[in-house]
Amino acid sequence: MGRREHENVIGNQRNMLKTLKKEIRMTKKKSNTPRHKRLNRDGRLQAAKSWLVKYNGNNKVRGYSKHFAVDLLCAAQELKMLGILVEEKYIKQLEIDKERRIKNNQQKKEKKQLEEYYGQDENDFFEYWVH
Incomplete structure (x- = not known):
């Protein structure tokens, strides 16, 4: 096998490795957004029960709003659903x-x-x- 043929084989192998790495990388890509900020209302209401036990702040509405990435009005309504006095x-x-x-x-x-x-x-x- 000549030098050119050898370089072609090596080049082909490198290209195959690049495509394999891309395929592997595409399957392992994950969201950077924290899970508690991606939850829908049902998920937030379930997670909020354990969050309320751990929360030490004064304003539960504001803390809920920041933790679950919802607006203050939504936070107040959902806390009211959980039985918190608002x-x-x-x-x-x-x-x-x-x-x-x-x-x-x-x-x-x-x-x-x-x-x-x-x-x-x-x-x-x-x-x-x-x-």
């Missing part, structure tokens, strides 16, 4: 805050779209003449 006043305030946040985000989005449409320079020009 004041209605607090839940109402969370609902108001959520609505306010949605409204503010919508206004920011509209403002950004207007700035993109008209351009920032024109807005500065109009502000100069209005003031």
Whole structure:
């Protein structure tokens, strides 16, 4: 076997090894997100029972929200399902805050779209003449 033939055989073997490594790597790829943040409601409610025993913080709603990666309103509702006392006043305030946040985000989005449409320079020009 000549030198070129030998190099071709080695090259083919290297290519086969690369493809095998890719196939192996694809099957072993795992999610980087922690399991407790990937749970659905049923899973969270089951896991929350053991989490509540271990939790030492003052605000259970906020701790639940951070641990299970849900918003505060969802955390309050799920803790209420588990029998934890959550004041209605607090839940109402969370609902108001959520609505306010949605409204503010919508206004920011509209403002950004207007700035993109008209351009920032024109807005500065109009502000100069209005003031």
